[in-house]
Amino acid sequence: MQFFWAFVVGGAICVIGQLLIDYTALTPARILTGYVVAGVVLSALGLYQPLADFAGAGASVPLLGFGHLLAQGVQKAVEAIGLPGIFTGGLTAAAGGIAASLVFAVLAALVGKSRDQN
Amino acid sequence: MKLDPKRYAEMTRNATPHSPVLKDCLWAFFVGGAICLLGECLRQFWLQWYDTELAGTLTSISLIFLSAAATAAGWYQKLGAKAGAGTLVPITGFANSVVSPAVEFKAEGWVTGVGAKIFIIAGPVIAFGTLASWVWGILYWVSTKF
Amino acid sequence: MAMPVRSGDTLIFSTPPVVRAWACAGGKKEAEGPLAVEFDLLFSDTSFGCGKWEKAESLLQQKCVARCLTKAGLDPDQVDLAFGGDLQAQCTASNYTMRWLGAPYAGLYGACSTMAEGLALAACFAAAGFARQALAFTSSHFCAAERQFRTPLDYGGKRTTTAQWTATAAGACILSPGGGQAGVPVTSVTFGRVQDYEVHDINNMGAAMMPAAVSTLCHHFADTATRPADYDAIFTGDLGRVGSGLLHDQMRREGLPLENHLDCGCLLYDVDTQQVQAGGSGAGCSAAVLCAHVLPRLMDGRWRRVLFLSTGALMSQTTYLQGESIPGIAHAVELAAPDTVPAKKEA
Numbered sequence: 330m331q332f333f334w335a336f337v338v339g340g341a342i343c344v345i346g347q348l349l350i351d352y353t354a355l356t357p358a359r360i361l362t363g364y365v366v367a368g369v370v371l372s373a374l375g376l377y378q379p380l381a382d383f384a385g386a387g388a389s390v391p392l393l394g395f396g397h398l399l400a401q402g403v404q405k406a407v408e409a410i411g412l413p414g415i416f417t418g419g420l421t422a423a424a425g426g427i428a429a430s431l432v433f434a435v436l437a438a439l440v441g442k443s444r445d446q447n
Numbered sequence: 448m449k450l451d452p453k454r455y456a457e458m459t460r461n462a463t464p465h466s467p468v469l470k471d472c473l474w475a476f477f478v479g480g481a482i483c484l485l486g487e488c489l490r491q492f493w494l495q496w497y498d499t500e501l502a503g504t505l506t507s508i509s510l511i512f513l514s515a516a517a518t519a520a521g522w523y524q525k526l527g528a529k530a531g532a533g534t535l536v537p538i539t540g541f542a543n544s545v546v547s548p549a550v551e552f553k554a555e556g557w558v559t560g561v562g563a564k565i566f567i568i569a570g571p572v573i574a575f576g577t578l579a580s581w582v583w584g585i586l587y588w589v590s591t592k593f
Numbered sequence: 594m595a596m597p598v599r600s601g602d603t604l605i606f607s608t609p610p611v612v613r614a615w616a617c618a619g620g621k622k623e624a625e626g627p628l629a630v631e632f633d634l635l636f637s638d639t640s641f642g643c644g645k646w647e648k649a650e651s652l653l654q655q656k657c658v659a660r661c662l663t664k665a666g667l668d669p670d671q672v673d674l675a676f677g678g679d680l681q682a683q684c685t686a687s688n689y690t691m692r693w694l695g696a697p698y699a700g701l702y703g704a705c706s707t708m709a710e711g712l713a714l715a716a717c718f719a720a721a722g723f724a725r726q727a728l729a730f731t732s733s734h735f736c737a738a739e740r741q742f743r744t745p746l747d748y749g750g751k752r753t754t755t756a757q758w759t760a761t762a763a764g765a766c767i768l769s770p771g772g773g774q775a776g777v778p779v780t781s782v783t784f785g786r787v788q789d790y791e792v793h794d795i796n797n798m799g800a801a802m803m804p805a806a807v808s809t810l811c812h813h814f815a816d817t818a819t820r821p822a823d824y825d826a827i828f829t830g831d832l833g834r835v836g837s838g839l840l841h842d843q844m845r846r847e848g849l850p851l852e853n854h855l856d857c858g859c860l861l862y863d864v865d866t867q868q869v870q871a872g873g874s875g876a877g878c879s880a881a882v883l884c885a886h887v888l889p890r891l892m893d894g895r896w897r898r899v900l901f902l903s904t905g906a907l908m909s910q911t912t913y914l915q916g917e918s919i920p921g922i923a924h925a926v927e928l929a930a931p932d933t934v935p936a937k938k939e940a
Contacts, residue, residue, distance in 0.1 A: 332487050339483020339537070340476035346532030347475035350751070351466040354794075357535050357750055358568055361544070364536060365576035373583045386486030389503055390510065391479070391536045392572070398503075399580035407588045415584030419577050425504040426511060427573065430542050431565065433515035434549035438561045441519030441550045443646070443746050445639045445736050445761075446528075447622045448807055449846050452791040459792065459800040462838050464754040464871075471751070518747050527749020528868075534749045543749050551745030554645050568744065 331385050338380065338387030361392055368396020398422045471531055478526065478533030486510055486537070507538055514539035518546040544568040597720055602809075603783040603816035609929070610719035611776030612712075613726075613769045614665035617884035618657035619877075620735070620761030622869075626862045631885035633660050639736065639761050647681055650734035651689040654679070654763045658690060658730055661765035665726070672696035672767075673724040676711040678703060679732050680759075680876055681741065686732060696728065705802075705831045706785070706905030707731040708764055708880035709924035713782035715768040716926065720779075722770055732763035733875030742795075742910055755797040757833045758869035760861055764880025766888075775931065777891045780898075781817060783925040785809040787907065791918045795908070798919070799836020799858070799871055802904040805921035806832060807843050809902060813925045814849055821851050825896040828887060829923070830879025830903035831858040833872030857882035857903075879903040887928070894934040901926045 346364065349355050355363070371377040377397040381388040388394055402422025406414030420427070489509045493502035517523040523543045527534040534540050548567045552560035566573065598605045618634035619626075629635065634656055641652045654677075662669065675694065678701035679686040691698040703710040711729030718724040738759040739746055771778055788808050792801040806829050814820060821827060821844070832840055837856045844851045857879040858872030883901060890896045904923040913919070930936075 331491075332484060335487035336480040336484040339486070340480025340533075343475040343479025343533045343536045344472045346479075346536040347471050348468070350532055351468050351471055357532075358571060360532070361535065361541070361569075362571045362575050365572050366579045369576065369579035369583055373586070384483075386490050386506060387480075387483045389490075389506070390483045390486035390538050392538065392541060395538065395541065395572075396576055396579065399576050400583050403580045403584035404587050407584055407591065412588050415581050415588060418584060419580035423573075423576075426507040426538065426541075429508040429511045430515075430545040430569070433512055433542070434546040434565055435561060437515045437519040437546045438549040438553045438557075441747070442553070442644060443551045443736065443740070444521050445621065446524060446739075446746055447620075447625075447639075447735075448788075448804060448811065448843075450790065450804060450807075450843060455790045455792075455800075455804070458839060458842065459797065459835075462800070462835055462842075463797070464835070466754055518749075521747060523749045524747050525749075528751055530749075531751035540749065543747070547745035547747040547749075550747050551740055568748070 334384045335387035338384035339390055342391040342393060364392040365396040368393035369400045372397040372400035395423065395426065474530045475533035478530035479536060482537040482539055510539050511542040514542035515546045518543050519550060541569055541572065601816035602812045603781050604717060605781040605817065606716070606720045606779065608720065609771045609778035609780045610716045610768050611771050611774050611778050612888060613767045613774060613776040614661055615764070615766045615884040615888050616657050616661035616664055617764045617881040618653055618762065619881055622867065623760060623762050623861060623881065626867060628861055628882065628885050631889065632881070646734055646736035646740060647685060650679060650681065650686040650732055650737045653734060653761070654686055654690040654730060654732045655693055657732070657763035658694060658728065658765045661767060665767040667726055667767065669694050669696060672726050672728050674699065674718060675728040675730065676701055676714045677730040678707045678711070678876070680704065680738050703922065703924070704905030704907055705874055705876050705879065706903040706922050706924050707876040708883055709830065709901060709903035709926050712766060712779070712926050713784060713924050715766070716779040716782055719768040719770050725769055727768045728765065729768065730763065730765035731876040731880045733759050733761070733877035735759045735761045738875060752870050753796045754870055755794070755799065755835045756870040757798055757831065757858060757872050757874035758862065759875035760873045760878035760881060762877030762881035764877065764884040766884065777888050778929045778931060779926055780929050781927040783809055783813040783816065785923040787920045787922050789918055789920040793918050795913050795919070797835060798874055798906045799833040800839060801906050801919035802921035802923065803832055803836045803839045803843065805923040806840055806902055806904050807847065809923040809925050810844065811847055811849065813900065821849055821853060824853060824898050824900045827851055827854045827900045828882070828902060829854065829856050831874040832856050832904060833858040833874065834864060835871045860886060891928055891930045894930045894937040897930045897936060899928045901928055
C-alpha cells in the first residue's frame with residue numbers, strides 16, 4: 330500500500346505543478362523555488378510530516394520534501410544547539426542531496442557533452 | 448496602425464492556443480508518480496540496513512545519481528519535453544537542473560563554465576529554501592522560549 | 594544609371610539590382626522538414642564535430658557562403674562588401690566567418706530580421722554602384738541560441754504552445770547592379786520602424802513581432818501604391834502560427850486583407866508533426882526559406898512578384914529579465930521575376 334500511495338501522492342503533487350505551468354505565467358524556475366518555500370511553510374505548520382508518514386517517497390521525493398527536510402533540520406538543530414542552529418540545521422539536513430548533485434554534475438560534465446535536441 | 452497595447456494584449460490572449468491540460472496532467476501524474484514510486488522502492492531497499500533519516504538521504508542520492516546519468520545520456524531532456532512538471536518537481540528535476548548546466552558550460556572552462564554556472568537554475572531553490580528555513584528557525588527558537 | 598526614388602519609407606530602384614546567386618544550408622531537423630529537397634547543403638551533425646555550438650554556427654555560415662560564392666563564380670577577394678549578422682552576442686558567428694572570408698564587412702544585428710536587412714542594404718549598395726558584388730548572409734543555430742537565451746540543452750523542460758523553434762540554418766545571397774546581369778531583381782526595399790506593443794512574453798515572439806510586420810507592410814503598400822493582391826506571395830519571416838493569425842486579423846482591420854501570405858516559420862518545418870510548437874524562428878529561418886524556396890521560384894518565373902519580410906525581436910536576456918517589453922522590427926524586400934523569363938504555372 331505504501332508503494333501505491335507513493336505513486337499517487339507523488340503524481341498528484343506533480344499535477345499541481347503542471348496546472349501552475351499551464352494556467353499561470355509562472356516559469357519552471359519560479360515554481361521550483363515556490364515548491365521549496367511552500368515545503369518549509371507546510372512543514373513548519375506541522376502539515377507535511379503526516380503526509381510523509383503516509384506517502385513515504387511520494388512526499389519526500391517532490392521538491393516540497395526538500396523544503397520539509399530544510400525545516401526539520403533547522404528545528405532539530407535549534408533543539409540541539411539553540412540559536413546557531415538556525416544557520417546550520419537546514420543545509421546540514423540537505424547536505425547529502427546538494428553534495429550529490431554537485432559531485433555527479435561535475436562527473437557528468439567529465440563524461441557527457443552538450444547535444445542537439447533532435 | 449489601428450491597434451493599442453491593451454487591445455493587443457487581449458487579441459494575443461485570444462490567439463494563444465491552450466495547452467492540452469488534460470494530456471499534460473496525465474503525463475505529469477504518471478511520470479512524476481513513477482519517479483516517486485521508484486523513490487519508494489529505493490527507500491524500502493535502504494531501510495533494510497539504515498534508519499529512516501539515513502535511508503531518506505540515500506534515496507535522494509540514488510535518485511540524483513540516476514538523474515545525472517539520464518541527463519548526461521540525453522534522456523532526461525527527452526522525457527522532460529513531454530512530462531513537464533512530472534520530471535520538474537521530483538528531486539530528479541533538481542538534479543537535472545544542476546547537471547545540465549555543468550555539462551552545457553564545459554566549453555567555457557571547468558572553473559568559469561562548469562563551476563560558475565552549475566547553480567544557474569538551482570541557485571534560487573537553495574537560496575530561498577535556506578532563507579525560508581532560517582526564518583522558520585528563528586520562529587521556532589522564539590517558540591521554545593515560552 | 595537612373596537614380597532610385599524614395600517614396601515614404603520605401604526605396605524604389607529604377608534600375609533594380611539583382612540577386613545573382615544564393616545558397617542555403619540547414620541542420621538535421623531542417624533536413625526532416627518539407628523544404629529539405631530545396632536546400633543546397635544539409636548537415637546531420639550540427640556540431641560539425643567541434644563541440645562548440647558557437648563555432649559550429651560559424652562553420653555552417655562558412656559552408657553556406659562558400660557555396661554561394663561557387664554558384665556566383667566568385668573568389669572571396671572579388672566580394673566588395675559583405676553585410677551579415679546572427680543571433681550570438683556581438684554577432685560572433687558572422688565575425689569569425691568574415692575573418693575566414695577576408696572581404697570588407699559591415700556587421701548587422703537585426704535579430705531574426707537580419708536576412709531582409711542585409712538583402713536590402715546590399716541591394717542599395719549594388720543599385721548605387723558602391724558594390725559590384727555585395728554579399729548578404731545570416732544564420733542561426735538552435736543549440737547556440739538555446740544556451741544563450743534559454744536553458745542548457747540537456748535541461749528537461751516543456752515548451753509553451755506559443756514558443757518557436759530556432760532554426761539551424763544559414764542563407765547567403767550575392768547582389769550585383771542590374772542592367773543586363775542575370776538574377777532576381779530587387780525592385781524596392783522598405784526599412785522598418787521599431788514597434789512595441791508591450792508584449793512581455795519571451796515565449797511568444799510571434800506576437801511581439803507582429804505589429805512591426807503590420808507597420809512595414811502598411812508603409813510599403815502605401816509607398817508603392819500597391820495592395821496585397823498585387824503580389825503572387827507575401828512572406829513574413831518567423832511570425833509562426835500565433836503571430837500569423839494575429840497578422841491576418843490586424844491586416845483585415847487595416848483594410849488590406851492578406852490572402853496570399855506565407856510565413857517562413859510555418860514553411861521550414863511541418864508544424865503539426867515536428868514538435869516545433871508555433872513554428873520556426875531564428876535569423877536562419879527566413880534566410881533559408883528565401884534561398885531555398887522563394888528565389889528559385891522567381892528565377893524560373895513560377896512567381897512574378899513577391900514581397901519578402903523578415904521580422905526581428907529586439908530584446909536581450911537582460912532587458913527581458915529587467916521587465917522591459919519586447920520591441921520588434923520588420924524589413925521588406927520586393928522581388929520580381931527576371932524580365933527575360935516568361936511566366937510559368939507552378940507545377
